[in-house]
Amino acid sequence: MTKSIIQTAPQNSHRGGMFGFSVESVNDWSNRIYLFATIFSIVFAAIALLSSYFMWRSSTEISAAKDRALAAYQADSNVRAAKLEKEAREAQLETEKIKASVSWRIFSKAESSALVTALRKASGPVNLRYMDGDPESLYLAIQLSQILALAGWSVAPGSMKPGNAIPFGIWIPQSGPLAEAFVAANIPFTLKPLPQQQTGNQFNVQMIPNAPFLFVGPRQPAAFQ
DSSP states (O other): OOOOOOOOOOOOTTTTOBTTBOHHHHHHHHHHHHHHHHHHHHHHHHHHHHHHHHHHHHHHHHHHHHHHHHHHHHHHHHHHHHHHHHHHHHHHHHHHHHHHHHSOOOOOHHHHHHHHHHHGGGOOEEEEEEETTOHHHHHHHHHHHHHHHHTTOEEEEEEEOBTTOOOOSEEOOSOSHHHHHHHHTTOOOBOSOOOOBOTTOOOSOOOOTTOOEEEEOOOOOGGGO
């Protein structure tokens, strides 16, 4: 009796495996890779968060520095503006002083009215003189002649040039009603005799004998005021 021999094929001990790896090994590596990916994602997220924080911090510091610089610039600008404004005011004052020092003298309405009122209390004759060759003195003398005429005074006008001196302003050589009127009207003047007149320096001069003199000299320079 012949026995039949039946051979069975060897079974694969790695059933269900991939590329020679078991399913368990593949799952284990997959889990490890997922874990590493998760860790790396967290690390990258943390790095991104820190980077964003430092960028925000840097931006905040830059903005604060800009604000400080702007505030300092504005403060400096305000200081310079205040300095320029002060210099402008000072320049304006100096300009006004210069204008006042070179402008011709004019009696205000109040001064004219006060002087007319005071002069009317004791009217009389007067010899009115002004500095020869000085149109500004002549202009003031014309005003005085009009005021004297309104107050009822008789005026004898004329020019003269005192010798060896320049009598600035208004001079009244002698006391009396004329000087008292100027005092009452608060008009400044010099009460003293005039310097001796140069010979031959009178033109178109009218004269009232025994009448008081009223002399209008040049405007006093600013340096002497």
